[in-house]
Amino acid sequence: MKNTTTADTRTIRGAVLETTGAARPFAGSTPLRIQELTLASPGPGEIRVRVEAAGVCHSDLSVVDGNRVRPVPMLLGHEAAGIVEELGDGVDDLALGQRVVMVFLPRCGECAECATDGRLPCSAGSASNNAGELLGGGRRLSRTTADGTEPVHHHLGVSGFATAAVVDRRSVVPVDDDVPPGIAAVLGCAVLTGGGAVLNAARPGAQDDVFVVGLGGVGMAALMVARALTSGRVIGIDQQAEKLELALELGADEALTPEQAVEHGISAPFVIEAAGHPVAFETAVELTGPGGTTVTVGLPAPDALSRISPLGLTAQARSIIGCYLGSAVPSRDIPRFIALWRAGKLPLERLITRRIRLEEVNGAMDELAAGRAVRQVIEF
Numbered sequence: 001m002k003n004t005t006t007a008d009t010r011t012i013r014g015a016v017l018e019t020t021g022a023a024r025p026f027a028g029s030t031p032l033r034i035q036e037l038t039l040a041s042p043g044p045g046e047i048r049v050r051v052e053a054a055g056v057c058h059s060d061l062s063v064v065d066g067n068r069v070r071p072v073p074m075l076l077g078h079e080a081a082g083i084v085e086e087l088g089d090g091v092d093d094l095a096l097g098q099r100v101v102m103v104f105l106p107r108c109g110e111c112a113e114c115a116t117d118g119r120l121p122c123s124a125g126s127a128s129n130n131a132g133e134l135l136g137g138g139r140r141l142s143r144t145t146a147d148g149t150e151p152v153h154h155h156l157g158v159s160g161f162a163t164a165a166v167v168d169r170r171s172v173v174p175v176d177d178d179v180p181p182g183i184a185a186v187l188g189c190a191v192l193t194g195g196g197a198v199l200n201a202a203r204p205g206a207q208d209d210v211f212v213v214g215l216g217g218v219g220m221a222a223l224m225v226a227r228a229l230t231s232g233r234v235i236g237i238d239q240q241a242e243k244l245e246l247a248l249e250l251g252a253d254e255a256l257t258p259e260q261a262v263e264h265g266i267s268a269p270f271v272i273e274a275a276g277h278p279v280a281f282e283t284a285v286e287l288t289g290p291g292g293t294t295v296t297v298g299l300p301a302p303d304a305l306s307r308i309s310p311l312g313l314t315a316q317a318r319s320i321i322g323c324y325l326g327s328a329v330p331s332r333d334i335p336r337f338i339a340l341w342r343a344g345k346l347p348l349e350r351l352i353t354r355r356i357r358l359e360e361v362n363g364a365m366d367e368l369a370a371g372r373a374v375r376q377v378i379e380f
Ligand SMILES: NC(=O)c1ccc[n+]([C@@H]2O[C@H](COP(=O)([O-])OP(=O)(O)OC[C@H]3O[C@@H](n4cnc5c(N)ncnc54)[C@H](O)[C@@H]3O)[C@@H](O)[C@H]2O)c1
Pocket: 056, 057, 058, 059, 062, 189, 190, 193, 213, 214, 215, 216, 217, 218, 219, 237, 238, 239, 240, 243, 258, 274, 275, 276, 277, 279, 280, 283, 297, 298, 299, 300, 323, 324, 325, 326, 368, 371, 373, 374
């Protein structure tokens, strides 16, 4: 019989980032250490989730390689899904056993930013994310050291590279059982971010062309959503041949390297940048046609700069929009993506190119850094 004593459920296994900027390959330097941690009970307004699946996103890699500075030790992972196991006080709209998607930016629902229909990140959620805490304040993760007990930071209110997580109710969106765990996981970041960039920020018409620069999990999700929404030309742009092949399989009309796209002199009214590299941003701006909009989603290093022509923007009345978390209201948009998936218009399973165990997470960071993976999903 399954043991469900409190003591057992409080001890979890997770991947803790000990130092940033470790040498590559990470499979050798192992900046993420798999270890036992103590998970406190959910506080008021919080829930405990047994994690079923967690995707490995470039934003995790950016914390590992130091491009995105976060406090350590930190239990990484921000794209995950699982089953509700315990409800904190006051959570009365979720049931035990419910599958939930965890979302990497909680919305408090009370700040001025939360009133912008998803356009601006919640200020309280951003502050708790930056502090490595939950929205309600503080940390529910700790570990035993030689000197006693040490708190461990949460990653973006999720910390999904673990067997279980305590998260704020406002960090999750419930989904039906027909949504498999891996798909539920990628809905929380890749699909919400890339898909939201098309659905909420670009908003192409039914016949508009859409280009996507950078075809990792986020860009490939953007490409899929664009394909689902428009009969115009959808073109995927990346340096990696395998990414271009997959883009064609997913219905892109063309798949090109950045050099080919620029050489061909093509342009589109909507171009999504999802590479996280300043040169990719330049490519995206260059490919944006007169009156068109570049939507930038990538998160390059904080000191990265791009060169663009102001004259080109002015003379051609072009716009550039930044888009965090797909400018999404997750509770509204995740059901929209699921509806497209159920209708057969969004083959989200194709985003998952590899399924791995928690112990393989350092190697997964190497695969991602080499550009070989779309989404690698840790299964628990
Ligand atoms: N805005 C947000 O809310 C948000 C959320 C999640 C991820 N992100 C960011 O989005 C970016 C993409 O994330 P991902 O997980 O899909 O990353 P990824 O590493 O899986 O994919 C990036 C892709 O860009 C390609 N690329 C790199 N340089 C390029 C260039 N110059 N031209 C064309 N393609 C190029 C790579 O080959 C790769 O296929 C990252 O910067 C990530 O941190 C942002």
